[in-house]
Amino acid sequence: MSAVWKHFKVSEKEAKTAVCRHCSAELSRGGASAKTYSTSSLIYHLKSRHPEHHAEYEKDTAAATATAAAKRKVAPSPRTPTPSVADFLEKAKKFANDSAKAKGITKRIMEFIALDDQPFSVVEDVGFRRLIDHIEPRYTIPSRRHFSDVCLPEMYNVVSTNVHELLATDIAALSFTTDIWSSDVSPTSMLSLTAQWIDTDFKLQKIVLHSQEFRGSHTAVAISEAFANMFDTWRIDRSKVHAVVSDNARNMAKAMEDSNLKGIRCMAHTIQLAVNEGLLSQRSIADVIAIGRKIVGHFKHSPLAYARLQSIQEQFGMPQKRFQQDVSTRWNSTYYMLESLFAQKRVLATYIADHDLPATFTAYQWVLIENVLSLLAPFEQITKEISSSDASVADVIPLLAALKRLLNKEAETDHGVKTTKSALLEAVSSRFSQADSEPLYCIATVLDPRYKDHYLDVGKKMRTREMIQAELDLGKPLGDGDGQVMHSAGDENSAESKRARTTDEPRTVSLSDMFDEILQENNPFARQRTSSTAQQLDGYLSEVPIPRSNNPLEFWRTNQGRFPDLAQMARRYLSAPCTSTDSERLFSAASHVIDEKRNRLSCEKAEKLLFIKKNLPLFLKK
Known part of the structure; x- marks a missing residue:
């Protein structure tokens, strides 16, 4: 209980009012209920009207605090000293560029750029600079050129050293995937090489070795020479090369033969060719696919049509989904296109009743779509498994x-x-x-x-x-x-x-x-x-x-x-994969590295960014 109640009592008329024992003045306790009452107004009354009693109140309060501290066997906490001007100046002082704290932050920003496909210009963006300044005002962000010319090579060398050490472990055999990729936003072609093996603990290990620039004609001789250079760079013993998985291109197959390497054709690419042959063999199915492309294209290029479709989907209580657009190089994208159309059969029928479409399916063609989906379902399952x-x-x-x-x-x-x-x-x-x-x-x-x-x-x-x-x-x-x-x-x-x-x-x-x-x-x-x-x-x-x-x-x-x-x-x-999916996934990442915001990025820097992005997570401390 507060020592102030030695000088006050609760009013008999109103619980939220206190009466001074010295002058009978009635004072509000400041709240509407017992949980919100306070003694602030009472203490102020003592200080202004009864100074001698206020001094007595402070003495009693100090004594109570000392007694409570003695019971807890701890000394009363001293007052926090007021910081000096020198302390303020020290806290406001910027980190030196070579300090451990500054280097640590710079390293994390470089990891952020590489792992999250960020352009080097992100360090100059207003929002990013404000964020860093709020988190650590003493840190000075280096220029974008520092990150691209200094930090990137440093991090690449560190990861490269770790990869070399990993390749020097007990490896029974190495299997590889390879592919060639050309950018859509710059005149750039890249040749990939990914490696995988089974370690002594029977765990599958995977790393990216190269995604290097590949200039000139993509001949078998050029590819063979590139492989030789890549193997020499990583000091890979040819006797440990088990197999190299690539697509079905003749130049790649010839390069494997010239390099005396065991080449394996990508199973996914071969299935792509087989399904294309089968689907195109029947005119009625080819017509269905053509109509499906027209319907999907109509909604893709017309926001009004898509908005109307969404309204109908809401009426049927169905989730709002866009139709899948197929890609000629991926047979399963055609499967997904037909599947998305068949799932929206009722929605499309309702849409056609009030609006026009460039083409529509007949009742027979809807049955044909259902049977085609049933026929292609095993191929889709296999494609998922091998990928x-x-x-x-x-x-x-x-x-x-x-x-x-x-x-x-x-x-x-x-x-x-x-x-x-x-x-x-x-x-x-x-x-x-x-x-x-x-x-x-x-x-x-x-x-x-x-x-x-x-x-x-x-x-x-x-x-x-x-x-x-x-x-x-x-x-x-x-x-x-x-x-x-x-x-x-x-x-x-x-x-x-x-x-x-x-x-x-x-x-x-x-x-x-x-x-x-x-x-x-x-x-x-x-x-x-x-x-x-x-x-x-x-x-x-x-x-x-x-x-x-x-x-x-x-x-x-x-x-x-x-x-x-x-x-x-x-x-x-069992170390050899049956598809070149790893290389294709690598180039999916490459399309994010070399994009519209970084279409002038050199191949050398792009390769280092990809190398870090794919391999750094293997060595990061959890």
């Missing part, structure tokens, strides 16, 4: 086997698309004709515990086993560049086709069903146990494959004690 960050060449043979089997089966949704379905099957079989005879694919598939040898016919099983056994015995890879091609003891595709055509499925089957079907048909055949490596291989293949949703690298990390030689071989063969 994931952990997809490998081990997925190629099983995915193709399941896809071809599914295309061979008759379904209720085949009405109107049988010609396309047959053309798709023929295109897939033709463009991937050598996949199940390629040693690298076969060995990787067998070493993937999700698949093992269940997706190979008897002849290929035996041949793949022989190659794995030979590599285990000799301790070096076979079949990567020796030109060996396996020949099947029988025509697997014909057998699958015959089985499929005699099967009448009452329901729509999926790609996942095909994996289960193949696993049930292919049981491991009897194997003779001889050497310790042969026993490892026999033991491994005799076990049931793990579920497809499981991580094969986690299996090898857990079971490397049981199958030590096979585990090390798996580190090599």
Whole structure:
């Protein structure tokens, strides 16, 4: 209780009024309720009207404070000393440019520019400078030229050193992706090189090595020379180069051959070509796609039309979505375009009742769209799977086997698309004709515990086993560049086709069903146990494959004690991706680095920015 109540009492008439014991004056307690009452007016009354009693009040208050402090066994807190003028001047003093604090802030700003695709001019923007001045007034922001000419090379050298150290670790094999990109906003072409491998803890590691300027004609000779320079720059032992994944361009394939590198065609690019062949084979489907493009283009270029569409979507209680525009170089964008149109079928029908469109679908064409979507759904699923960050060449043979089997089966949704379905099957079989005879694919598939040898016919099983056994015995890879091609003891595709055509499925089957079907048909055949490596291989293949949703690298990390030689071989063969997606994603980032605001950025600086953006997160402290 405050010592002031020694001189006051609460009024008997009104609780929010206090009465002075010395002069009987009535004073308001300042609030409307007990929680808001205060003693400020009472203390002021004592000080102005009763100075002698106010001195007594202060003495009592000091004594109470000292007593409370003694009970807590702490000394009364001293008053905060008033800062001196020298203290104010020291706090207002700017950091020296070479001070640790200034260098730390400058480093973070450089990271911000590289990681978030910011132009160097951001350090001159008013809003950014105000933000930094508010956070730390003592810091002076260097010029944009300092960041581009000093900070960028310094950070690049630091990250480059870390990458060199990472490449010097125990790496069984390195796999690469590569691509060539041309900018839309500047006369710039860049050649990429990304690397990945499986470390000793069976974790997939990925880094970007190059996205260098590529001048002149993109000939095989020029590409081959560029690869040689890139490998020399990073001191990469050619014996550790397992495979290089690229697109289907002839100059790239020839460059791989001239460089004596094992080249792998990007599975996603090959599927793109196969689907294009299949879709264009049937005129009715090509017409549907053409109409879809007209409809999407109408709404894309007319804000009024899109506003009307949004109103109709609101009436139906549907989320407001734009139609997907397709791109000729991405078949799945056409799939998404048709899917977005089909999802808005009722909305479009309502729109057409009151407004004009450049083209419309007939009832038959709507049914055709639904069947085309059903037909292309497995291709879309495969494209997503092989474009994931952990997809490998081990997925190629099983995915193709399941896809071809599914295309061979008759379904209720085949009405109107049988010609396309047959053309798709023929295109897939033709463009991937050598996949199940390629040693690298076969060995990787067998070493993937999700698949093992269940997706190979008897002849290929035996041949793949022989190659794995030979590599285990000799301790070096076979079949990567020796030109060996396996020949099947029988025509697997014909057998699958015959089985499929005699099967009448009452329901729509999926790609996942095909994996289960193949696993049930292919049981491991009897194997003779001889050497310790042969026993490892026999033991491994005799076990049931793990579920497809499981991580094969986690299996090898857990079971490397049981199958030590096979585990090390798996580190090599499962390191290769089946697509060049990493390089394409790199150039998606490049399009943000070299954009409208930085169209005069030199290729050298653009490469350093990309290198830092992709690799720095690997070394940042969490």
